[in-house]
Amino acid sequence: MFLRTTSNRAPRFNSLSDLGIASSSNPSVYLGELTYSKGKEIYGEKEPAAYVYQVIKGAVRTYKVLADGRRQIGAFHLVSDIFGLENGESHRFTAEAVVATTVRLIRRTSLEDAAENDAVVFHNLLRMTAKNLQHAENHMLLLGRKTALEKVAAFLLEMDERSASAGALSLPMSRRDIADYLGLTLETVSRALSELHRQEVLDFLGKSQRKIVIRDRGQLASVGSQR
Numbered sequence: 001m002f003l004r005t006t007s008n009r010a011p012r013f014n015s016l017s018d019l020g021i022a023s024s025s026n027p028s029v030y031l032g033e034l035t036y037s038k039g040k041e042i043y044g045e046k047e048p049a050a051y052v053y054q055v056i057k058g059a060v061r062t063y064k065v066l067a068d069g070r071r072q073i074g075a076f077h078l079v080s081d082i083f084g085l086e087n088g089e090s091h092r093f094t095a096e097a098v099v100a101t102t103v104r105l106i107r108r109t110s111l112e113d114a115a116e117n118d119a120v121v122f123h124n125l126l127r128m129t130a131k132n133l134q135h136a137e138n139h140m141l142l143l144g145r146k147t148a149l150e151k152v153a154a155f156l157l158e159m160d161e162r163s164a165s166a167g168a169l170s171l172p173m174s175r176r177d178i179a180d181y182l183g184l185t186l187e188t189v190s191r192a193l194s195e196l197h198r199q200e201v202l203d204f205l206g207k208s209q210r211k212i213v214i215r216d217r218g219q220l221a222s223v224g225s226q227r
Helices: 106-119 117-146 148-162 174-184 186-198 217-223
Strands: 007-015 027-034 042-043 052-059 062-065 070-078 094-097 101-107 202-205 210-213
Touching: 027 106, 042 117, 062 174, 062 210, 101 106, 101 217, 106 117, 117 148, 148 174, 148 186, 148 210, 148 217, 174 186, 186 202
Parallel strands: none
Antiparallel strands: 007 027, 027 101, 042 094, 052 101, 062 070, 062 094, 202 210
């Protein structure tokens, strides 16, 4: 496996609690940290799934390039999220840094060994797998059963719920990223955001319009939850 990085720190002797994974024995493991510049590939589709990652700073997108050349983003991983945990021996998606991003990583074999010897770790990994499956199911419904406006509203609600900061919602991803996540065009995403702004559901801060103030969460939830 090739690690594409601008900075490589030597592995450190740590515990699983540093990954936010509870355990009964708190086994010692080696964790590394890598920093990737914006747009840098962390791992590629079909590469060996030798490591499991956690976002320490920045954001990561995982995606597939379809046969017709279109990109479908499957998920965005934000600070503290764990990703790269596969049910097979290789990665099904490519992972890239959305912005300058630092990740912590652990060898998959180390995590599997810990799970075999610690029931708490095993159940934590099982919950992570179930959560990833739930997200995939929700994303499938989002792509197939909602209008463009409903999709954008649902996306903003998801990002707001996952955001650690209060006040303005700061989106690390571009509108192109959002479009490729929702199965829409860039122009459609821009029109939907403008419509929510016109309805006074949200306001934009800054020229990039990536900082959003949600003025009416109730109305946003009403739009985003429609079937």
